[in-house]
Amino acid sequence: xxxxxxxxxxxxxxxxxxxxxxxxxxxxxxxxxxxxxxxxxxxxxxxxxxxxxxxxxxxxxxxxxxxxxxxxxxxxxxxxxxxxxxxxxxxxxxxxxxxxxxxxxxxxxxxxxxxxxxxxxxxxxxxxxxxxxxxxxxxxxxxxxxxxxxxxxxxxxxxxxxxxxxxxxxxxxxxxxxxxxxxxxxxxxxxxxxxxxxxxxxxxxxxxxxxxxxxxxxxxxxxxxxxxxxxxxxxxxxxxxxxxxxxxxxxxxxxxxxxxxxxxxxxxxxxxxxxxxxxxxxxxxxxxxxxxxxxxxxxxxxxxxxxxxxxxxxxxxxxxxxxxxxxxxxxxxxxxxxxxxxxxxxxxxxxxxxxxxxxxxxxxxxxxxxxxxxxxxxxxxxxxxxxxxxxxxxxxxxxxxxxxxxxxxxxxxxxxxxxxxxxxxxxxxxxxxxxxxxxxxxxxxxxxxxxxxxxxxxxxx
Ligand code: 4AD
Ligand code: MG
Numbered sequence: 001x002x003x004x005x006x007x008x009x010x011x012x013x014x015x016x017x018x019x020x021x022x023x024x025x026x027x028x029x030x031x032x033x034x035x036x037x038x039x040x041x042x043x044x045x046x047x048x049x050x051x052x053x054x055x056x057x058x059x060x061x062x063x064x065x066x067x068x069x070x071x072x073x074x075x076x077x078x079x080x081x082x083x084x085x086x087x088x089x090x091x092x093x094x095x096x097x098x099x100x101x102x103x104x105x106x107x108x109x110x111x112x113x114x115x116x117x118x119x120x121x122x123x124x125x126x127x128x129x130x131x132x133x134x135x136x137x138x139x140x141x142x143x144x145x146x147x148x149x150x151x152x153x154x155x156x157x158x159x160x161x162x163x164x165x166x167x168x169x170x171x172x173x174x175x176x177x178x179x180x181x182x183x184x185x186x187x188x189x190x191x192x193x194x195x196x197x198x199x200x201x202x203x204x205x206x207x208x209x210x211x212x213x214x215x216x217x218x219x220x221x222x223x224x225x226x227x228x229x230x231x232x233x234x235x236x237x238x239x240x241x242x243x244x245x246x247x248x249x250x251x252x253x254x255x256x257x258x259x260x261x262x263x264x265x266x267x268x269x270x271x272x273x274x275x276x277x278x279x280x281x282x283x284x285x286x287x288x289x290x291x292x293x294x295x296x297x298x299x300x301x302x303x304x305x306x307x308x309x310x311x312x313x314x315x316x317x318x319x320x321x322x323x324x325x326x327x328x329x330x331x332x333x334x335x336x337x338x339x340x341x342x343x344x345x346x347x348x349x350x351x352x353x354x355x356x357x358x359x360x361x362x363x364x365x366x367x368x369x370x371x372x373x374x375x376x377x378x379x380x381x382x383x384x385x386x387x388x389x390x391x392x393x394x395x396x397x398x399x400x401x402x403x404x405x406x407x408x409x410x411x412x413x414x415x416x417x418x419x420x421x422x423x424x425x426x427x428x429x430x431x432x433x434x435x436x437x438x439x440x441x442x443x444x445x446x447x448x449x450x451x452x453x454x455x456x457x458x459x460x461x
Pocket of ligand 2: 376384386387
């Protein structure tokens with residue numbers, strides 16, 4: 001009978017029949033003249049057995065890892081007491097090599113594994129992707145994005161696709177990638193937030209999943225120069241609504257992943273100890289967080305007026321307690337989330353530490369710092385995964401904010417106009433997809449969570 005062509009993830013119903021499959025040789029073992037192949041096609045894995053005449057041809061004897069092949073045979077349940085992916089194996093009676101691979105002498109097939117030097121892994125990212133872990137992470141990433149889209153749809157947020165080429169900044173001029181745009185200065189977007197704000201009167205609540213770019217010279221395990229930014233903006237809400245919404249969207253999305261057997265299995269494979277976080281998430285004000293850090297002896301490096309780290313005679317940085325007004329740096333933030341072990345909303349940051357568009361907490365007295373309706377969501381092992389805030393809705397206040405930050409308002413006329421043509425209380429947030437995935441899949445670095453990660457000095461492959 002004619003063999004049915006099938007993908008490896010769709011074989012269960014074809015047990016007992018003749019099938020034809022395509023894929024790459026993922027594992028290869030020659031056991032007393034019987035060749036065992038684990039075939040990979042991206043959708044799954046299949047054990048294939050070449051024995052008798054089919055295993056004695058020139059092609060079979062010279063077969064190499066990563067060659068692409070076509071295999072035809074009978075699909076059988078694995079014998080009692082043995083295991084194989086999917087619980088079945090293909091007894092091959094006809095096969096051919098479609099594209100041979102170099103085999104054991106080759107850098108990839110011979111040397112590369114998860115312990116290889118990071119720069120070799122980075123250079124060979126296109127081949128690393130073929131590995132079980134890398135491909136599982138990317139599949140989970142796809143499931144995560146799809147689940148987010150479903151959650152937004154269920155909550156009546158509409159997806160838009162804002163531009164990457166822009167002539168305004170959102171998160172400060174220092175981290176902009178500038179480019180020559182037909183002789184005019186332009187930038188790669190840091191955030192689509194300002195565009196999302198303009199969509200509210202047209203589309204209602206909106207979200208986007210768009211690349212953002214940050215020219216930060218940060219060689220940390222959570223910084224990329226290009227990352228996937230999931231951003232949303234909501235109209236007619238207050239600050240409490242905003243934090244509740246962020247928590248709900250994340251938890252709903254995780255629930256969707258855990259309810260789906262395919263994505264649940266990927267989470268189990270990558271992060272066997274994953275448990276979904278309890279709700280509600282802890283909320284800690286910035287001022288209380290400063291106190292908490294000091295109570296727990298978590299200090300930061302002292303800096304002089306120019307921002308240089310002050311060192312003692314031995315060359316070690318001088319460590320000091322946190323004071324209200326200080327930025328909570330990555331190291332302190334990480335220790336905090338490690339101790340707490342749960343998601344935490346830090347909220348109410350000083351305006352001085354944050355971007356120009358953030359709304360101030362109303363009716364603040366005193367002459368200390370001015371605090372904003374802003375929040376960062378911190379996750380264990382990763383730290384900040386979300387940054388959000390209520391936005392300045394008042395025209396005069398926005399004009400004053402441009403002035404304070406030294407921003408020329410003219411290129412922002414379209415953003416400012418939102419306050420002219422029917423302003424409203426609104427807020428939103430941005431979530432780093434690679435950071436959320438690093439938390440969900442328990443990865444050491446966000447670099448593992450991007451298809452082709454970019455960081456300072458790296459824009460290939
Ligand atoms: O905190 P950020 O800078 O906030 C904004 O850009 C807002 N305009 C978003 C908004 O309100 N619509 O960035 C948001 C998130 C961070 O919490 C972090 O998860 C991620 O984007 N992020 C990065 N991820 C990887 N590499 C980087 N260099 C990142 N910078 C920010
Ligand atoms: Mg932030």
